[in-house]
Amino acid sequence: QKEVEQNSGPLSVPEGAIASLNCTYSDRGSQSFFWYRQYSGKSPELIMFIYSNGDKEDGRFTAQLNKASQYVSLLIRDSQPSDSATYLCAVNPQAGTALIFGKGTTLSVSS
Amino acid sequence: EAQVTQNPRYLITVTGKKLTVTCSQNMNHEYMSWYRQDPGLGLRQIYYSMNVEVTDKGDVPEGYKVSRKEKRNFPLILESPSPNQTSLYFCASSLTGGTGTDTQYFGPGTRLTVL
Secondary structure, three states: OEEEEOOOEEEEOOOOOOEEEEEEEOOOOOOOEEEEEEEOOOHHHEEEEEEEOOEEEOOOOOEEEOOOOEEEEEEEEOOOOOEEEEEEEEOOOOOOOOOOOOOOEEEEOOO | OOEEEEEEEEEOOOOOOOOOEEEEEOOOEEEEEEEEOOOOOEEEEEEEEOOOOEEEEEOOOOOOOOOOOOEEOOOOEEEOOOOOEEEEEEEEEEEEOOOOOOEHHHHHHHHEEOO
């Protein structure tokens, strides 16, 4: 059974701080990794994808991938109250197969 | 505007009454998928389709049917709905099915209640 694990949270950080969201996956052969943000009652929206070991930066967001440890993370710098949402980690074991989602981590940024 | 649409957005029905939730995308995507989202269980894939006439089961296919007769449409059919199918349903599409540079677009969701 392929699994993606995330801490459910809530993760609470003050405005301006760095939020660190973590995700582990069970299928060592997984190829692509995604972070989605989901506001309450809304559909998930893609923030970032990563498929090579190391860091990938996009504005205030940095995704980190360590395939040896089967670990992917999302850092949000200068967190804003508008970042308060549930963050879903998703893994694609193989292109064209089912995308597997973690249960999500709820982030709360207080002003 | 590139989008995935779902209808209806909200539906209350009774056990055993067949229903269809429609999904349509205007991006010429090959890959389409249905998910259900439940508190504490996260987002779980029901069925997905790599292209017209090609469908495959996800994690929780029991009680659901799908068809892909046209590239743009991927309806979800509940032949005999039961209360345990009460959930928030999302349709999604992507160009090729989740490769590194592929973005999966989600529809707005359908909130289904089965009494």
